[in-house]
Amino acid sequence: MNTVIPVSLIVLPLVSSPLTYFAGRLLPRQTALARTISLLALLGAWLVFALVVRDYTAPVEFRLEGIVFRVDGLSLLFAALALALGTLAVIFSGPYMAGKTGEEKYYALLLALTGTMIGLACAADLFNLWVWFEAMVVASYLLVVFYREKSASLEAAVKYLVQSAVGSVLVVLGIALVLAQTGALDLDAIRAAGTSPLLLVAGVLFLIGFGVKIAIVPLHTWLPDAYSQSPSPVSAVLSGVVTKAGLIALLRALAALAGFTLSWSAALMLFGVLNIFTGNLLALRQRELKRLLAYSSMSQIGYILFGLGVGLYVGESSGLQGGLFHLLNHGLMKGLAFFCAGALLYAAGRINGNEHALKIDDLSGAARRYPLLALALTLALLSLGGVPPLAGFMSKWQIFVAGVGTGESLITLLVIVAALNSVLSLAYYLPVINVLFRETPSALIERGRTLPLAIIIPIIVLAAALLLVGLWPDALTWLTQPASAGLLAAFGG
């Protein structure tokens, strides 16, 4: 394949990001131009993506001096997710962010975030991976603190920045250990260099450093604040893709440290179950919709970690495929849920930084006034809770089947715990649905504005996708199958 095409997949969003900013600056009251440019850039990226997928047979590698990029199954899977949520977030933000100060910066940052995430998924040497990761994190800091006059979002951003920055330093220390030991940063070269105890230490540093972004349990404290305080489309992207970017980076880094796959798989399974349980417990007592969704992200990440851990443990691609399938599904489900929360905030006119103000009781009677929205939110929550025949059930099922299929009693026990937790999670999803269909509308719903088309379209698209994937789970196999096979090969399974 010509390398120009995969390169432009990364370059296109990154180059259009400053263009968007300058367009918005030149025509201060005409942010429609900035919006259009960012949308066109993302559509262009979709076109490039389609070309890459069409010609894709084997991983494509390209180098710029010593910097190595490789487009493989995992990159394609992640690029698809990043582009999907990025595009929908730009569409959604049209009415949502209209007239806010710094709107042009917002679109530029959203594009930069999407571009850096695609770059991260294609990086094939350790330091390159870190640079993309850091660039992505910086773009996400600025989006989290977009309402910079609000004390709550400042607080969320400070927590996020300090924790992420320490995580980044730990990753760099891990890189230094790997470099000292193997004399290489190319992932393949590190793998070829063999094992040593120092590399185990480096892997633990990667686990902690990238774990901050994934919100592995003791490192999760920034997550509920950041997700609930950022503008809703940003929450959708953060929860749907940015968290997973940390996971992709972690998988890539750990895959290079050959010989410790069993330790990593055990750690992934253990932290997975811990995340599922802690996320559920913390979500149970939430009274604000966006905070509840944030904590539920933690537990859903746990399922992904668990599936990946199981797959790596037995060296079979079914668990990995289940984990990656859940990764995609969670992007769709949580994206939809945050878009719905955003739509309700928009309807209430509370989009000026009062992002945390949406209590669950405020949703009362929403089904009467906004039937489509209520239906979509119900679908998203049921799918998150793993109710068949929705997308979330299919991937969780695949993970559980893979876990039981290992035949190990300890893993089977963990699967039972995870499955029971899926039921536990319904204890906080169902009350929200119940409130939606109450008879008496809340004051917020009664005074609510009508929703513009640009807000409804992303919601319909994602809800339709959830149903489609639920009824036809093979719809995403073309993405998950090469990705899991590639990952398994990288881990030497």
Added chain:
Amino acid sequence: MTSLNIAIAGALVLLGVGLYGLLIMRNLIKIVIALQILGKGAILALVAAGAISGQTNLGQSVAVTLIVADTVVAVVGLALAVQVRRRFGSLDVNELSTLRG
């Protein structure tokens, strides 16, 4: 003591000072400074790692890139500090604790 040993010892000292600062500091600007010290320790560690493995060029070029990335984080952190001072009238991070649960 060779220069390599000095570099490794320096990296460890910087990391220790940075972590200690992060744990005890309550002033947001001082926290950013502590993060910077941590980052400098990591940079020194990378350079030392390059020297140990005989890949001096690789280690140093990576370190230069790292300085840029580190600076960006510092800029964002200080910009946040400016906004926090405007909003809260203080740089004490203990005052930043309205979000709970």
